[in-house]
Amino acid sequence: MSVSKRGLLTAGAAFATLMGLGFSTQGGIQASIANSQPHQQAPHLLAQKLQNLTIVFPSRADSTDLQTKADAVGAFLSKELGIQVTAQIGDDTAAVEALRANRADVAFLSSRPALKAEQLANSRLYLAEVRDNYSGKYTYDSVFVVSNNSPLKTRNSPKGTLEQLRGKKIAFTSPTSGSGFIFPVSELVKQGFVPNRDRLDGFFGQVSYGGNYSKALQAVLRGQAEVATVSEYALYSPYITPEEKSKLRVLYKISGVPAHGIAIDDDVPTADRAKIINALLKLNQPANNQLLRNLYNSTELVRVNHNSHLAPVRDALKRVGIEP
Structure with missing residues (x-):
């Protein structure tokens, strides 16, 4: 463990140039890492206490x-x-x-960067965020959204609807x-409408990309x-207004x-890792919970198993033909 890990992180573009890696504003990876160096630990420091x-x-x-909100969590x-x-x-x-x-x-x-962190740094997820607008507590829905006056209707089967x-x-x-994108296309592949992400134009009349939830x-x-395809929580502020949602x-x-x-x-020692997790879980307590809510509107942190939590995104990536 490095004794000094200071210095502000530079913009993502600098790292993308170095690593051949980029992420969308929604947390997706823009390009796979090529010729990356394996995770380098500092063996002479691993025995030291954090x-x-x-x-x-x-x-x-x-x-x-x-930054202000993160500093408050850091101080806690x-x-x-x-x-x-x-x-x-x-x-x-x-x-x-x-x-x-x-x-x-x-x-x-988010889930895709977490997979990349596992691949490059052998890092693992130990906690997941819970939000009031997540349907599954620490999972949420990917949704196909249409206008209220659209002739498209929800049918009694996935195939009939899609x-x-x-x-x-x-x-x-x-x-x-x-x-x-990944989960919607995975579902289209699963239902037999497209073979992979590269053949979407054979099913849709026009394919476009908004660039973020709001624009889609x-x-x-x-x-x-x-x-449009977005996360379920994109149907709320700050992504769109209540008036827009009503349409x-x-x-x-x-x-x-x-x-x-x-x-x-x-490379965080096991005992120290347990202390970090327990300290983070104290953000769930009423006296500290506002610190957590201020960050990303999360209401709670819960323990998760890295492999099982990320299994759905691994499967979706494989189905659409993208390497994790």
């Missing part, structure tokens, strides 16, 4: 003034652990690279978004697309998308 802790808090579309954890805790802000790319290079010990990550999309204009979130939904609101409805949903979680690097 003296400080660096946590990366990725920016998200629904987070504001994140510092008091609980009795060591200096430094909070750093960066995108998911920077978070994965910081774990790989031993510049950080802990990172809040068959109506043949020849239609669709706005995916981005080609790297889990709930806005705006494409439907403006009549530029007949259906939309969910046509079809895919449950079980893994919630964002907290990954810990493998």
Whole structure:
């Protein structure tokens, strides 16, 4: 464990250049890592007791003034652990690279970056976030959304509902978004409508990408697309207004998308890892809970098994023809 893991994380683009890796604003990976160096540990330091802790808090579309809020969590954890805790802000790319290079010990990550952190840094998720607007507590839905006046209707079977999309204009979130692309396309492959992610134009009349949740939904609101794919929580502020939400409805949903979680690097000693997890779980207590809610609107942290929590995204990636 490096005694000093200071220094602000540079913009994600710098790491993307170095690693051949990028992430969408929704937490998806834009490009696979090529010729990456294996995770390098510092053997001479592993026996030392953890003296400080660096946590990366990725920016998200629904987070504001994140550095101040992350610093407050860092101060709380510092008091609980009795060591200096430094909070750093960066995108998911920077978070994965910081774990790989031993510049950080802990990172809040969405599911696809968590898989990449496992691959490059042998980091694992130990906790997942719970939100009030998650249907499955620590999983949520990927949804196909249409306008209220759309002739498309929810049928009594997945195949019957999705068959109506043949020849239609669709706005995916981005080609790297889990709930806005990977899970919807995985479902289309599962139902036999497309063979993989590269053959979408054989089913849809037009395929476009909004770039983020808000823009994908705006494409439907403006009549530029007949259906959009997003996360279920994108149907609320700050992504769209209540008035805009009233003009939309969910046509079809895919449950079980893994919630964002907290990954810990493998070179954190086991005993220290347990202390970090227990300290983070104290954010669930009423006296401390507002610190957690301020970060990403999460209400609770829960323990998860890394492999089982991320299994749905592994399966979806495989089905659509993308390497994890």
